[in-house]
Amino acid sequence: MTDRFENYRREWFAGGAGLRADVLAGIVVAVALIPEAIGFSIIAGVDPRVGLYASVAIAIVISLVGGRPGMISAATAAVAVVVIPLVRDHGVEYLFVATILMGVIQAVAGLLRLDLLMQFVSRSVITGFVNALAILIFIAQLPQLTGVGWETYAMVAGGLAIIYLFPRLTTAVPSPLVAILVLTAISIGMGLSVNTVGDMGKLPEGLPSLVLPDVPLNWETLRIIAPYSLTMAAVGLLESLLTAQIVDDMTHTDSDKRRECMGQGGANIVAALFGGMGGCAMIGQSVINVTSGGRRRLSTFVAGAFLLFLLAVLGPWVGRVPMPALVAVMIMVSIGTFSWNSIPNLRRHPPTSSVVMLVTVAVVVSTQDLSLGVLAGVLLSGIFFAGKVQRIFAVEREVSPDGRTATYRVRGEIFFASVDRFTRAFHVEDRADAVTIDVSRGHFWDISAVGALDKIVARLRRDGREVEVLGYNEASADIVDRFALHDKTGFELGAVPH
Missing domain, CATH: 3.30.750.24 (STAS domain)
Incomplete structure (x- = not known):
């Protein structure tokens, strides 16, 4: 019991520079989560508060019960695209109860050790997943870079300059946070005509409240929500486990995948009870957190708690944060996420491994469905493996x-x-x-x-x-x-x- 407590304490606190790095990294992630959560809410066809409250609840809960310290979980597009027909045909209350069932399925999956299925995902598939996600993150920024004035391009360039050059002066403060603060001050002070976070959608006011979904609890409801819940649970676990593996590699540490499965389930249940949609781990925000110095549970907790503080107290100011600042941060994430070594490795690695990686990238980018890309990569890996063994x-x-x-x-x-x-x-x-x-x-x-x-x-x-x-x-x-x-x-x- 003492060893377990000591290990849990190390996962939370480091002291000194490590403590400061976790807090500051969490603040950067909290700001970056806002436009993402609003955008995912729009995709799902729900009010922005549904995605924002989900991000708050999931980040806070997963910091307590998750299996991968330093990884960020919140509302995601992977889950949002699944529930579009459910919200359109039955309303947001059915989304909440479907998210609760999603959480239950994920918790059961953890108890059944379905996380062990990750052993069948090859390194080539993971590399393809990472590269495809980096490409999708960059593509997602293009709407903010088309049909805009020169001010936007200048601010994005300035933000990237701050992000990459500021660490040469000091690493005491994460450079993405400096870029956001400096560009926000310039945008407000000079009254620049650029898109802001407030333009993405109306930010909620006040705190979320605990509410049970207003739907009849019968077999008809179960028949409606079960297919969506199963799909959300599978997609959420797949993306979470892959992201956990990537963060493991970035930090050179191990994580408890079984605990992560059950933690994702618990976080989604709590999110639904507070009026939020389902979610999972986010590789983009996780990369921001890790590269900003976040390594422990505290950074994830701060991301959720500070996001709640921003929404409840600083909403009007947050709405004035210029989108070019966040675009610069996400471009940095895209560049940092892409496995650049995989390009020269196309010639050095066996042809079958390169084909698996390229197919995974192609399927994910063309369908914008991470699960389909990973499935294609795993199936192709299995076919190549069977062919190799039979020879x-x-x-x-x-x-x-x-x-x-x-x-x-x-x-x-x-x-x-x-x-x-x-x-x-x-x-x-x-x-x-x-x-x-x-x-x-x-x-x-x-x-x-x-x-x-x-x-x-x-x-x-x-x-x-x-x-x-x-x-x-x-x-x-x-x-x-x-x-x-x-x-x-x-x-x-x-x-x-x-």
Whole structure:
């Protein structure tokens, strides 16, 4: 118990410069969350307060119960696009109850250790996911850079200059925060004609209140919300777990993915109870937090708490923050998120890995659906892996000098993708009276492999050959014993058929 408490304390506080860095990083993230949350609310077809209150609740709750310190979770576009038909056809109250069910599903997924499915996501898919997200973040800034005056371009350029040059003077204050404050002061002081946060949508006034969704709790409601809740839960967990892996790599630390799943569930339930939409981890804001010095839970908590303070107390001032300042910050995030090493690696890495990465990027960017891109990458990785493994396979045939005995030595993995080659290796015209199949250097993985061996032994026996299979390892013997057709092959666990 003492060790657990000490570990939890380290995840919260560092003291000195680390404490200051977490607080300042959280402030930067809070400001950057506002236009994102408003934009996602507009996408979902709900009032801006639904996205803003969700971001407050999710960030605060996940800082307490999440499994990845320093990662930022809030309302996201990935979830917002899923609920558009639900809000349009049934209203915002059904969105709230669907978000509660989403949270329950995510918590159950954590209990069932579905986070372990991340083991099947290859490094190429993660790299493609990161690059695609960087491209999408940049594309999302283009509406703020089209049809605007020169002042906007000048402020974006100035913001980028501050972000990249200010750290040469000092790193005591995050340069994105300096850029936001300086550009806001210039915009207000000079009365520049640029878009502001207030132009994105009306900011809410006051604090959110706890309210239960006003919908009938019956099977009809469940039938309506269940498909949306399942999709939101899956998309939210996928993006959260991938972002957690990316933050792990950036900070050279590990995270508790199971706890993160359950934490995401709890955060979404609380968000819905306070009138918010669903959300998940945000790679853009997480990168802002980490690059600004945020490493611990405190930075995530400050992001949510300071966002609430901005909305409740400083709303009119926040509405005057120029969008070019936030565009500069997000361009910095886009540049920092993109894996630039992946470009020269296209020539150095195996072609299959490069194809998986490029397909993931192409699908995500073309569909703007992160889950589809990751799914495409995972499926392609599986196909390439199966093809690679089935080639690491051979059957060697040896015949005795008198031609009466033939021995087949099987080497490699026999499974659904290699059974065709395995079967064809025995399609020779064997005139030997006795055939020995030595599988001591092979491994049978599935019922397809067992079925292929069944057919081979049965055919040889029909041709009048004596067949002996030997050398099973324990795992192969077990699956053969359970699934082989005993009446045809006479297999017994660990024994040679007669």
